[in-house]
Amino acid sequence: MLKKVTVQNIVETFSLKVLAGEKHLNKTITQSNVHRPGLEFVGYFDFFPTERIQILGTKEITYLHMLSKEERKTRIGNIVHYHPPCFIVNSEEEGLTYLTHHCTEEEIPLLITNHKESSTDFIEKLRLYLSKELAPQLSIHGVCMNVSGIGILLRGNSGVGKSETAHTLIGRGHRLVADDIVVLKKIGLQALLGTHDKKTKEFLALRSIGLLNVVRLYGSKAFQEETRIALDIKLTKWEKDDLNNELDQEFHFTEYMGVKIPSVEIQVQPGRDVAGLIEAAVHNWILKKQGYSAAEEFMSRIESEIENSD
Template sequence: MKQITVEDLVHKFQLKVLAGENRLQNVITQSRVHRPGLEFVGHFDFFPTERVQILGRKEVTYLHKLSEEERKIRIGNIVHYHPPCFIVTSGEEGLTYLTHHCIEEGIPLLVTKQPEITSDFIPKLDAYLIKQLAEEIAIHGVCMNVSGIGVLIRGNSGVGKSETAHTLIRRGHRLVADDIIVLKKLSPQTILGTHDEKTKEFLALRSIGLMNVVRMYGRRAFQDETRITLDIHLTKWEKDALYNELEQEISYTDYMGVKIPSMEIQLQPGRDVAGLIEAAANNWYLKQQGYNAAEEFYSRIEADLEKSGTQGSSSQ
């Protein structure tokens, strides 16, 4: 199971540590945070104790209004479960009592450097945790963002993946990763493609060598990550192996249980592979908008046949 530490959150979000400095190595394994509202009033049946606990203005205001004895009971009931940490988004004013409890129980108490709207802070923290804790694998290939569509370009070594990527970059599309692609499963329907940091911004071209696409073509040539939408497999040309049907049957590649639409593009000298990848990405986008070229073509044929039949009947 993947995990990060409380210290990682401190660095990422520049949090101030009020208590538990010696427990910043507490591990976090859950990708969603929790606001302990019901727990403060005594309901613990579904308390997710392994999640980061967020205290916003509502929670802190409620605690401030309690008597000292009642507050001691309410907070004591929660810290007893030893969550990884507490993060307060409403400022540190008046939190002496909470600091005391966290010191006693050895729980990190963190506060944002500036008061934040809790409903804005939680999505940012959730998104970070989801990415960091996501199941991931590494595959060989090139990952591109083509007209806003995340595309995997795969194939045997030397087939021309990086050269195709270079052509796409020169046409205004963006490199995400070359050689090693890190795929992260963010949800049962979502795969995120990114690089492994070492290869960030680099593209390796045979006969040319390693090149930094940002230095050569500017920031527009690269982006850090993209949602994977298409999986394209480049293969060597095989005579009579291409299909000429108007509508190709959809096939899929499974990555960590997520099925990604896939297709094969055969290579041949003079064939515009980059252009075909652009066409594939744009065609997929149109289908998501409800348009299907083959369906429109067939409807035209049917309309023409009906028209011909009607004219034939009227002439008899």
Template structure:
């Protein structure tokens, strides 16, 4: 599993910020997604100053600073601007104290300004950082968006994953990634899959080579990322193995410490895998809505048997 990192420059480029000072510190790395709104720190209490977080100033912080003398603000920002401080962000396009700009320029700590309100800005920054700093693992497989369900198709090399994905795209579904899937674990339970940039929108079909799905089928045939909700394991048909014929058994597989529902589909000539996977996704959605066809059938069968036994 890869521990990702994100720079202040990436945050600056992805949001509508204005750079006020500290341009040479844009390459600073942000290590945590939590933000800090220095309240007690502005009053001089520095015992628990989270210096490794982005420091967010809103109306309350800037209003308090206006009551301080220039000398007091210089002493204060001298303590706040540490080598571990990634950046300062000021909301509502409020004026930045000149003392902060001077020290930030001197020490290479970016000061960014946004027109957004403080609460909304806090949410946007946190969401961006949580996404970029989420743990990443890479898994072999194909990720497809089928009827809104993110399906990770897995199986041994040559079993037909890419060919099945190609047919699914032809049937109107959307490709996310082929061969290699980068999976980010958000908020501990949500898995978001995407393709590595090098092979984005590409499919490898044996005997045909590499094709660009977006060029062939249009922009509606691909999407950049998708939440993984279901894993479908393709395996060659084993005549000695007993496969589930009713659908009562529910299996899961672990991905990044998260248990994801899994369905095993045997592969042999004559089976239309794309149609089977489509139906599996529709049935999965019905189960989520509380409509379990296998359980209904089993309950009806049990009632029928009990009714016949009672009559006898």
């Protein structure tokens, strides 16, 4: 599912001032990339990305100010003719009457920043915002946590103890991202971002207790807006004959929107430190990413002892 982003969203998120096109802020933005017109000012439009936000920095505005009135009218007129979703100016507001006039005539929103940062920095922030907002996304039932800096998903049947485990992890200094509904966003080809659905932000639902606001109870350190998902952990009910005691447990994978995430199954029963096992799984995953295997080291010690005994 793709989320809809409008010019109004951009205005509100970046506190932009509207110079023209106030009645057309509902225009939809579909591209995460933005564009700074350059070749278009000299009449080359073969590859003009008309669906992108157009950014005019100090360089572009200075160039336009240098042109004659008639030449400027032609150059700007050629661009607004393609009706991009909006123009954003990151320069001084003085002398923009001509641009305001063109955008008003063509019903294109013209916005301006507070000019406290370079155009490059503003573009980077805007691209990051759009790439997240326009990313393909999927909502799943579960809990999302950041444990020791690593994003994890906790899944399992209703009543298995996902939220209770999350509460224990919060008490150990880890952070809640989302409870009950986790929104997954595909960022890039092989990256998943986990976040909340805004309605459940900061809330954790515990059976027999009710709804908790973890920030009000435990402070801002208990919550995180989003995290990159590295591990998928499934909580299942204890099955004695199913318990796996192999020295080296290989990761399986769960796929979300074409992205494969390493998956671990942890069995739950009264008295078992599930939160501690999750911490162990996370730290073990970190070590494996660094190339270390406890099982390999153990077997190496065994082989060394055998060789020394011969």
